[in-house]
Amino acid sequence: MTTVPTKHVMTTSRRPRRVAIVPTAVLLLGVLYTLLPVAWVVVASTKNNTELFNLSAFRPGTAFFDNLRQLSSYRDGIFWQWMWNTAIYAGGGAVLSAALSALTGYTFAKYRFRGKGFFFNLILVGVLVPAVVLAVPQYLLVAKLGFADTYWSVLIPSIVSPYGIYLARIYAGASVPDEVIEAARMDGSSEWRTFLRVAVPMMAPGLVTIFLFQFVAIWNNFLLPWLMLGSDTKYPLTVGLYTLLTQGTATPALYTVVIAGSMLSIIPLVVLFLLLQRFWRVDLSAGSVK
Structure with missing residues (x-):
């Protein structure tokens, strides 16, 4: 009789944690979507004209x-x-x-x-x-x-x-x-x-x-x-x-x-x-x- 309530408590206590993963992941995707262009501008400002078109997008330059x-x-x-x-x-x-x-x-x-x-x-x-x-x-x-x-x-x-x-x-x-x-x-x-x-x-x-x-x-x-x-x-x-x-x-x-x-x-x-x-x-x- 004691095992059934225990399983019920465990499932109800874990459910909010699983549900919280979805909004957290959405927020992280939103942060990446917002910050990636800013990060690209910061990195691109360090490149000269040649490095801008030849180096990888997030590799810093020297200029x-x-x-x-x-x-x-x-x-x-x-x-x-x-x-x-x-x-x-x-x-x-x-x-x-x-x-x-x-x-x-x-x-x-x-x-x-x-x-x-x-x-x-x-x-x-x-x-x-x-x-x-x-x-x-x-x-x-x-x-x-x-x-x-x-x-x-x-x-x-x-x-x-x-x-x-x-x-x-x-x-x-x-x-x-x-x-x-x-x-x-x-x-x-x-x-x-x-x-x-x-x-x-x-x-x-x-x-x-x-x-x-x-x-x-x-x-x-x-x-x-x-x-x-x-x-x-x-x-x-x-x-x-x-x-x-x-x-x-x-x-x-x-x-x-x-x-x-x-x-x-x-x-x-x-x-x-x-x-x-x-x-x-x-x-x-x-x-x-x-």
């Missing part, structure tokens, strides 16, 4: 520093101008977008006003519309305002993020209690002061997430700056490296320069993600203690 020198000397270091432009577009656009999303999402979550549901549904429609569809209308509007081929032509369309507003509303509704807002009002705090001093610190982890999503989206954006900008001194990395790649058909030596530039363009994203992930965890742990 890493030569590629960096060629990249830095190309057109008097225009690559670093592209890097700076991208930092302005992504950093400025992400900060302004996170601020606007925080204010708009908090308003939708904590205030009642006429047409609230209608306007929020419009924002949800904006989430579903692909950015490619809006690129040409945005260019026509920016050109009519006289901002074409300026930094503002890329920054202004990047400020409004329907998905960021949606996340901010969800996070504000979950992380900012109504009782805290009412207590601040009873203490004589204005609505604006309550938002800045009470709501924003509570929403900080969500705002970091919105900032990170928008930063990566702007950093990797190609179509919008390609349409808006005509001067290559204002190009971001995506458009600048694309122009180098198109020139590589006539000058194959530029292929290694493009790959080295692509490798360098990944580093700021990795560093930013690691820094913000640490900040995110600190905020979450602090909020749980409070």
